[in-house]
Amino acid sequence: GRDMAAREAEWLHDWTADEIAEIEAAVAVVEAKGLDILAIGAADFPLPTVAPRLAAIKQAVLAGRGFHLLRGLPVEGRTIRQAAIAFWGVGAHMGRPCSQNGKGHVLGHVKNLGLDYNDPLTRGYQTSARLPYHTDSSDIVGLLCWRPLKAGGLSSIVSSTTVYNEVLKRRPDLMSVLTEPFYRTRWGEVPEGKQPWAEVPVFMPHGGKVVSHYVRSAIRKGQDLPGAPPLTETQIEALDLVDAIAGEPDVHLDMDFRPGDIQLVCNHWTWHSRTAFEDWP
Numbered sequence: 382g383r384d385m386a387a388r389e390a391e392w393l394h395d396w397t398a399d400e401i402a403e404i405e406a407a408v409a410v411v412e413a414k415g416l417d418i419l420a421i422g423a424a425d426f427p428l429p430t431v432a433p434r435l436a437a438i439k440q441a442v443l444a445g446r447g448f449h450l451l452r453g454l455p456v457e458g459r460t461i462r463q464a465a466i467a468f469w470g471v472g473a474h475m476g477r478p479c480s481q482n483g484k485g486h487v488l489g490h491v492k493n494l495g496l497d498y499n500d501p502l503t504r505g506y507q508t509s510a511r512l513p514y515h516t517d518s519s520d521i522v523g524l525l526c527w528r529p530l531k532a533g534g535l536s537s538i539v540s541s542t543t544v545y546n547e548v549l550k551r552r553p554d555l556m557s558v559l560t561e562p563f564y565r566t567r568w569g570e571v572p573e574g575k576q577p578w579a580e581v582p583v584f585m586p587h588g589g590k591v592v593s594h595y596v597r598s599a600i601r602k603g604q605d606l607p608g609a610p611p612l613t614e615t616q617i618e619a620l621d622l623v624d625a626i627a628g629e630p631d632v633h634l635d636m637d638f639r640p641g642d643i644q645l646v647c648n649h650w651t652w653h654s655r656t657a658f659e660d661w662p
Contacts, residue, residue: 382539382634385446392446394438396453400431404454408466418462418469418488419478426470435474438645442521447651448538454641456527468525468643475645479519483570491524492660514539514627514652515596522646522653526638534658536644539633541593541652545584547626548619555619559583563616564609565599578603583623592649597624627652 385392396404407426416425428435438449451471456464465488472478478487514537524536548556562580571577585592597620603609612620627633633654636644646653 383631385634392441392448393450393452394434396451400434401453401455403428403431404467404471407470408463411466411470412463418465421466421469421473423473426473428470428474431471432474435471439475439521442645442647443649447540447647447649449645450636451643451645452639452641454525454643456525456641461527464525464527468523471643472523475523476521481517481519482568512655513597513624514633514654515598516541516594516648516652518594519648522648524644524646526640526642526644528661529638529640530658531661532659533656534638535656536636536638537633537654537656538636538646539627539652539654540650541584541595542591542650543632544623544626544652545591545593547632548622551626552619552622555615555622556584558613558615558619559623560585563600563612564603564606565596566602566606568599576608577606578609583620590650593652594648595623595652627654 407428410427411421411425414425423432438451442449454464454467459467469478469488480487481489545556548559560582562582564578565581567575567577567579569577581594583593583595585594600612600620604612636642638644644653
């Protein structure tokens with residue numbers, strides 16, 4: 382994180398005036414056709430000069446540093462639908478949308494609905510609670526800042542490969558635990574014939590790389606499910622260690638979102654986090 386903070390020019394792109402004009406023209410095309418957002422594909426959102434840049438960024442996110450920040454998308458004075466069309470259209474040039482919950486939502490809103498984050502069925506984006514470092518279930522997760530918060534809500538990312546290497550350096554005895562399955566809640570979204578939990582290791586070395594999939598809150602909530610094996614003291618120690626490493630100032634990278642910022646993170650190599658926040662009325 383400390384290294385990346387000093388190399389901001391590599392991972393932060395400010396849209397140029399011409400690029401913004403191209404994106405806004407594509408939004409106008411979609412609005413003129415009256416397309417539902419779910420129906421928008423790359424062909425419906427023409428970006429003749431922006432698309433090659435997005436292709437290069439996609440490669441960097443998936444196979445390079447694991448993240449990127451796009452800055453300057455105009456959201457002030459636009460409707461939330463116009464902002465959503467622009468966000469979706471950019472994403473359509475980077476991959477195929479996939480749902481993030483059992484309801485099939487593919488474009489979700491981070492909003493405090495007053496739900497209890499400790500409830501096994503509650504997802505973090507429905508609350509204002511701090512979200513520890515975690516991954517989502519897609520290759521890339523995209524986040525658009527629509528409005529700034531009254532307080533908090535700072536975003537932070539960390540290289541899960543760096544965390545893996547630090548565990549090997551400091552406590553190699555705990556790595557065997559972290560490469561074995563942990564029982565995690567399915568958030569009440571249980572496929573037919575499946576248990577209410579999934580079994581997923583934190584680290585999965587493969588092909589010279591380390592794929593990581595980690596949601597500490599899902600592991601903790603999985604403990605409340607009938608039949609789920611309780612965590613051992615060694616497992617808890619290992620999870621506490623990875624959380625502590627990720628929380629070290631030199632290891633993670635903090636980002637202060639501005640309206641219109643789009644953060645792109647590869648879930649296979651990068652964990653992301655958010656501090657607790659307070660909404661405006």
